Amino acid sequence: MCAIRRAPEYWTTLGSSKTRTSEQAIEGQRLIKQQLEELPPNTTVAFTDGSCMGNPGPCGAGAIIYNNEEEETIQYPVSNRGSILLAELVAIKLVLEKIDNYNYRNVKQLNLYSDSQSAIGIITLNWKSENYHKTIQEIKNRKKIGTKRHVEDNKCTCGEIESVEHFLLSCDNYSLDREKLRQSIYFKTGTLNLDLEELLNTEASADIQYAVSEFIDDTQRFDHLFV
């Protein structure tokens, strides 16, 4: 698991979960398959996803694990009144719990794919989260997630406390990159206002997600993390 470094080209061509055509879905499957074939042999792969009807609202976590020739799916009702972030985090936690279970003793390396930049930031960069401390701690305790640097504290290099909101909306280190993000969002939505929830909504349009990933790429904030 690592924060994405470069927005893949296909983010602009595959639509979003709500608008995707069957041709786009097939193309998406082909691209993922191609990427998986490039992984070292015996890599265990998991995809996680959270979904939420309303935010907050009833939410659930899902995942699929591919281990050698076998696959296992996880579906789990998380809460009657939770958030998309909680669902995304629980999905990750469930995969790590499974991997610790004896059926998976042969796992040498797990590549876990989440589409939630907030979840990835919280787990790999110690971004501060207002909620869900227990779930986050449980994930970290599994120690399955490696980063090249050891994160000693949750301070940004500018001296402020690091958080998703700080990084995306206020850190002075990235003012220029943020202006570019603001312009991209303006062209796509007609609003100059950067809305945190909208930027992090994994069910938002692919255009918005692409703009956010470009911002992350421009800032090079994640370049010191492993890929």
Ligand SMILES: [Zn+2]
């Ligand atoms: Zn900062």
